[in-house]
């Protein structure tokens with residue numbers, strides 16, 4: 001996470017101002033008891049001092065959720081989740097949970113070491129030091145916020161945005177992913193705790209990459225995160241989510257929702273590196289990541305690209321999608337999904353072509369090792385009105401060992417005869433020849449695998465912002481450790 | 486003491502004996518050639534020295550600078566100074582030549598406890614060496630060996646050798662697939678790397694290469710054994726008579 005490295009460096013450089021602004025919400029307390037009913041939702045909403053409309057919105061979602069069934073079409077298997085046995089609201093923990101790095105799982109520390117994460121950040125990540133303890137004297141967030149304000153860019157927690165920009169939130173929340181879109185999104189709509197809100201005004205090119213890491217209390221966005229990004233006409237923003245360092249969480253179930261809206265000539269680039277704890281070799285204790293991410297290219301010539309590197313979680317269920325409404329709008333999906341040991345990933349995208357001359361590109365690289373299962377599931381739909389729509393899809397799978405699986409499930413639906421949809425798929429293995437060739441030049445088995453896999457993923461990796469790419473490359477090597485030899 | 490000392494080396498592939506007692510010692514600074522008919526075990530010997538999986542040593546010893554080579558993993562041997570320019574270089578899709586070289590150099594530096602190499606200085610050094618071997622910038626930016634012609638692949642192997650500066654170089658049929666001009670460039674590259682501290686084992690089927698890279702000693706390998714050892718004149722003799730004598734001797 002070079003972004004954080006930068007952040008810490010700047011903390012050291014900048015002096016002065018106490019940390020006052022930023023994104024810390026002023027809730028100071030307790031948690032809701034286990035279980036989920038309307039009282040829980042009222043409790044969450046009250047704690048956040050939400051307006052009535054939002055409470056109603058949550059309750060409506062909850063009532064719909066009660067009528068829905070958990071989906072089972074994905075190629076993933078897990079024991080049933082008891083939704084009454086979960087906590088839905090916990091106050092941000094202000095105190096570190098551990099006293100020193102000595103109390104942290106040595107395996108986790110070894111991984112931080114390999115990723116080259118500075119000691120100070122290791123302490124934050126491992127929960128030895130509360131984030132605000134480090135950022136106490138100086139606030140990088142404040143510095144950044146000033147710069148953003150100068151350009152009129154809004155980047156805040158969604159809870160704050162509800163109060164500060166009620167019109168924008170009300171207009172766009174749920175406008176891309178309706179509350180009842182699917183089981184997990186519906187649950188999120190009812191109980192979401194926090195997340196980010198971004199608004200880029202007309203004609204503004206956001207002067208920096210936005211990273212959730214600038215948000216000081218990011219560690220507590222919780223299991224039901226909600227993100228909303230709106231790029232007004234002619235605006236541009238690049239948003240980075242996640243972190244290469246392995247993240248642990250007591251909450252097993254994560255069901256986030258991300259909504260993107262791009263108006264005329266706007267562009268949103270959304271990059272994710274997901275490295276949630278995958279569990280032990282048997283997947284025990286790993287995170288279930290059920291995410292709904294969708295972008296609407298509402299305006300003409302608008303563009304949304306999703307780039308993701310998925311290496312973590314026991315189960316990943318995720319389909320970042322684009323709705324190409326505006327004529328000449330463009331959707332892109334670049335994905336690397338790595339599964340090792342007992343991990344399961346069912347991921348892909350949906351490109352919905354509604355406007356004329358809309359174009360989409362899908363590049364998916366799935367890597368499986370161990371006993372892992374990796375499925376690409378993609379839908380390309382071309383509506384009646386989408387004259388001249390184009391899609392190009394390329395799905396490549398790489399297998400390491402012979403106990404893992406890779407599956408490609410493309411769905412194509414075209415209602416317009418002028419549309420052109422192309423699909424290419426390959427499956428390959430890391431060959432013994434390649435490993436020997438690399439090792440005969442001095443690379444260790446692990447470095448050789450890392451190099452070969454990074455080569456395989458290159459078309460996707462080059463879409464990542466520089467600061468993410470270097471660490472994501474290392475991460476790929478690390479996620480596959482022990483998969484060969 | 487010789488730089489490389491092979492004693493009574495026996496090796497099998499898939500349980501089949503291929504090397505049947507090889508004795509060979511190469512002094513520092515010397516270039517030895519190994520000639521022999523197809524299937525005589527030349528590539529097998531090169532793989533055994535480099536430590537390829539599946540090539541099982543059943544008897545004998547190999548020492549580099551007095552260290553037991555057979556105890557080491559493939560990558561450890563490379564770091565210790567063994568380099569194999571392969572008969573069939575392997576494609577690495579998506580891995581650029583420059584990245585591959587940098588990773589290889591950094592692997593050595595890591596083993597020596599040094600920091601990673603300075604990227605800019607490295608780039609300059611590689612470009613300079615590439616130029617003398619006719620390896621273009623474009624080739625360095627392309628994925629290793631992907632879509633390379635036979636000649637480009639071989640030049641690329643020698644470039645790796647030039648950059649990694651190994652102690653002991655094995656060149657397996659580096660001349661195959663090269664036209665006369667390419668052969669010249671490659672041979673000049675190899676000759677430029679000859680030095681007092683570096684030894685080479687040049688494997689070839691034909692005498693042609695040896696008029697460009699003049700060896701100090703020539704061995705004839707047939708049926709898994711060194712059948713004859715001599716000077717330059719041996720190559721000419723083989724050119725005239727072929728390997729028939731040895732094939733018979735072996736049978």
Ligand SMILES: Nc1ncnc2c1ncn2[C@@H]1O[C@H](COP(=O)(O)OP(=O)(O)O)[C@@H](O)[C@H]1O
Pocket residue numbers: 498499503521522523524525526527528529530
């Ligand atoms: N991977 C392998 N599997 C089975 N047999 C092999 C393998 N490699 C080499 N051999 C056999 O070993 C013998 C020697 O082969 P090789 O070392 O390639 O000879 P050369 O390089 O002299 O032409 C041949 O009979 C060949 O068929």
Ligand SMILES: [Mg+2]
Pocket residue numbers: 527528529572657658
């Ligand atoms: Mg051969």
